[in-house]
Amino acid sequence: MARVNHGGICFTLQGYAPAQEDQAEVLADGVLDLEEPVVEQDELWDLEEPLEVAPLDSFHVEIRKFPLLTPEEEKMLAKKIQEEGDREAFERFVLGNLRLVIACAKKAKERVGQDQSILSFMDLVQEGIIGLMIAVSRFDYKKGTRFSTYGVPWIYQRMKVALLQHRRGMSVPGYAGLSARAYAEQVRAFKSGERLELPDGVDLDRIRSLAVISDVALSIDFADGDEQGSFSVSPEALKGNSAVGYEETDPEEVLERTFFRDEFLSLLRKELSCDEYDILCRRFGLGNYTSPHKLSDIAEAYGKSSEYIRGVVNGVIKKLKESNLLKMFCQTWGVA
CATH class of the missing domain: 1.20.120.1810 (Four Helix Bundle (Hemerythrin (Met), subunit A))
Structure with missing residues (x-):
């Protein structure tokens, strides 16, 4: 030191x-x-x-x-x-x-x-x-x-x-909330069939204890509701899950998400065309849009069909998943 x-x-x-x-x-x-x-x-x-x-x-x-x-x-x-x-x-x-x-x-x-x-x-x-x-x-x-x-x-x-x-007037280790989220992700993957078995060291009782300590509301029974194998992502399915949803009450979590969101939107503007960026923001409630828009509402605004808008959204998501710049960005912020 x-x-x-x-x-x-x-x-x-x-x-x-x-x-x-x-x-x-x-x-x-x-x-x-x-x-x-x-x-x-x-x-x-x-x-x-x-x-x-x-x-x-x-x-x-x-x-x-x-x-x-x-x-x-x-x-x-x-x-x-x-x-x-x-x-x-x-x-x-x-x-x-x-x-x-x-x-x-x-x-x-x-x-x-x-x-x-x-x-x-x-x-x-x-x-x-x-x-x-x-x-x-x-x-x-x-x-x-x-x-x-x-x-x-x-x-x-x-x-x-x-x-x-120091969120409650006393020092609570930061690992408590982070560990609870990391463990819960493993459980979600197991329940969705992405993993055949839980890895060694994942203890459901420990997850619950850490969640209580850190006041983290985690839904271990998370399911997205989409058809198996479907590439389409539904913002409506994400909204009800406290770990990834839109209702944020904890100030520190709001802070972290806001920092990430601001830089993420800046990256999207560089990677996407104006229409792609606007459609993605409308669909997921990003940027100037405070809530997700239905495909039919976006289609009406653009004078296109709902299927056309769905194709644009899925194409943009695929494009972003293949972007090396986006991968590096997510790794930098610890969300990869």
């Missing part, structure tokens, strides 16, 4: 790594550019009575002392870190990307809601810095990507784990 202190900002590098450490290449191009005005130091004090300086204001003042890194500086510092283990280069790289953590924390707090988590904004910043340090230690400059593209998933991952662990 290494500790670095700069101007009252202390960083601790822990040996934590998110599940999707192998691939973190695919992400939306834009990252919030945080350059909000900061209260000047002499404005923070009254002539008669001193005012308490908010931690966030103090943090803003501190990070503005460290300029952003240029692409050339990123490569130079990353090379020193990777080839020489240079600690000073590591510290400079981290300090030059603190604005990225602030941007991610603001977006996370907006998504989860100000009053929906016991974690404060600065708590999220603290967790994000840990994720940033992990990303810096693993960044490969030889792949030609900017660090922000690689680092954002690591920052969000650390924030997500913290939100999961």
Whole structure:
């Protein structure tokens, strides 16, 4: 464990790594550019009575002392870190990307809601810095990507784990909900006939216990209702299942799904034509559509038959399943 202190900002590098450490290449191009005005130091004090300086204001003042890194500086510092283990280069790289953590924390707090988590904004910043340090230690400059593209998933991952662990005022291991979902997927595959037998180690009693601990409502008896072997996917069949449905009540789960959905839609717009994208969004209630549309309603809007729309939807799904870019994206976000 290494500790670095700069101007009252202390960083601790822990040996934590998110599940999707192998691939973190695919992400939306834009990252919030945080350059909000900061209260000047002499404005923070009254002539008669001193005012308490908010931690966030103090943090803003501190990070503005460290300029952003240029692409050339990123490569130079990353090379020193990777080839020489240079600690000073590591510290400079981290300090030059603190604005990225602030941007991610603001977006996370907006998504989860100000009053929906016991974690404060600065708590999220603290967790994000840990994720940033992990990303810096693993960044490969030889792949030609900017660090922000690689680092954002690591920052969000650390924030997500913290939100999961402190969702009820006490620390609940993040593995509880994740393990419950992973086990339940095995049970679903067995019940649907995709697996002939449950793998060793899948304990139904343990699934139920983990689900209670993490407050995860999982439907082990899930069935999609489609004909066996049918390629068609019905959003109506998914809606009633709490693990994949549309009714989301847990703030942290909403946060995670929202991050993924925003980046996923950005990828779809790049991969599909305008009509394909719109039809898919209508059918599954994505983007600007808040609920799934029936095939007949979409067909009426386009002046086509329902079978034509069904063919478009199935064709798009097949196209996406064969997309290497989509596979890499899903692996990056740990849903492959």
